[in-house]
Amino acid sequence: MLIDTVLFYIFAALVLGGGILTITRRNAVHSAMWLIVSLLGVAGLYLQQQAEFLFAVQIVLYVGGIMVLFLFVIMLVNLDQAARERQFNRHWFVALVAVAAVGAEIGYFIYRGRTGFHIAELGAPIAAPHALGNTEMLADTLFSEYLLPFEIASLLLLVAVVGAVVMAKKRIQ
């Protein structure tokens, strides 16, 4: 139990610290690197929840795929120029008020609606060793109960790809 708690705080610190450093660094490449740290922290939290599949997806997709794309885009931008530009984060007082207001709202909602969400209770540990692992159970649900949404999402992706090509490349006359 103790080691779980310690690990949780370590991962949480990674998530929050990485997040704060992401938005405060002037250099975009540094921001991207700290974002990776933050995403890794989230992956760790998934692992703690015994969601191995989400853990793997988080690493492969976010840390691997999406971050590489980010870095590619950043490399296309003139970094020295960008670092010297006036930053957008001048209105820190307004931002602070807005953040406090949103925080208060969320806190109020959680306080009022805590009966609706089962977040406060610790809950008994789920019958520990699953007959099937997390990934197998996920696959089972995905290919039986959620078969149609899973498959039809491919149509959605097809539409997006065709649309991107039409918008970017197609010569109309």
Place this chain on the structure above:
Amino acid sequence: MPGNFATASDVIRFLPEIILAVMGTLLMILDPLLHRRSSNAFGHLSILALAGALGGAIYAYLNGGPAFGGMLMVDGFATFFGVLVIVAGILTILPSYRFLARQGAETSEYHALLLFSVAGQCLMVAANDLIMVFIGLEISSISSYILAGYLREDKRANEASLKYFLLGSFATAFFLYGVALIYGSTGTINLAGVNVVLSGPGAPSLVFVGVAAALMFVGLGFKVSAAPFQVWTPDVYQGAPTPISAFLSAGPKAAAFAVFLRIFTTAFAPIGHGWEPLVWASALLSMTIGNFAALQQSNIKRMLAYSSIAHAGYVLVALTARSEVGTAAAMFYLAAYAFMNIGAFAVVSHLSGKGERYQNIEDFSGLAQKQPLAAAMFSIFLLSLIGVPLTGGFFGKFYIFKAALESHLVWLTVLGLLNSAVAAYYYLRILVMMYMREPAEATEAVEPLSPGLRLALIVPAIGTLFLGIFPNWVLDFAGKSSVLLK
């Protein structure tokens, strides 16, 4: 339950979507083979696909029921709207032949995206689960974003597409946030399941469910262009290719309303008293903003866009009634509206000329002298939009306000009727232009009606008059389907 894959009845109930998706993909594969020979081939094939989907939808209805473990529900309601969006697709392609040839923009992607969009709408209207609603909504929306900006060289089309895309993405995000909150608080995203949890003992806190319902209202309100989420409508309808404007005002709008009706009258029925004031206010705001802004427009596409906002307001009145009569009235109204609005946009598309030069209301002067048929058909659509007896628009409004009165919404009814009186002015102005002025530059230059366009005018006109003279045929079916809805 491993091994529980699709059964034969699942596939039959999913037939229209399969036909549309396969044919859409096929069109793009055939593109290199067909393009040399005849540019009309894509249009012919799309109409064939939509006709096939129409048959598929009816066949699915005869073998109706839930499909894919309750993900889809093929009932009368789904079939009514499925047929409606498919017919809207056909009526969009008919004027597209001439339009695309004039702009030199015939490609397979235009038709493929249109088919995909219709497939998305068919999914939406049959969806019985919030995740299916979401995926259908996205397929339909993303295709629409692209179609709105299809004429890439045109500045206005670019602006329309970008605005539509950005605001639409926000709206979708709102909707998705609502879905997440529903799942978090009720533990299910099945519409009937949500209803059971909300009306049973130990229902989750109203705060969460209320916030979720409000977020989903924002997302869907955007898609149906209800106030105060209507700002994108005039710009997009003006900038999009005219047949696409017609499509947007009929297909995606009807499908979004179908989802609206299904979610709010099944899943959120137990908290109906909570969302009623919200929809009430939005209905009134949409009618008023739409009608009063339309009064001041000189561009016909913008005017029709504002009128479409106002008409969304009328349908919201039916939703506010929270009764089966109200649902049936909304279904009837959306069918009538699809016919009259697609017809009206077809006339605009016919007259607009190369590069869509002629879009002003003045450009319609003297159309009756040059092309009596087009002017006569346009008159039918405009009279129906006003709500003159013998047209579908009249009975649409009649049933909606009757349902509202039965639910004791006296003030909303009175204000709605006053609104429709205001609306008469800007529709009649076009009639005066067409019949009482001498022909202007645009009407002199207008080309003869092509066979496709002739069909695109006559079919909606027949539909409008049919709904106005024999409303009971459609209304009976709508009434039966709205009972199944619960």
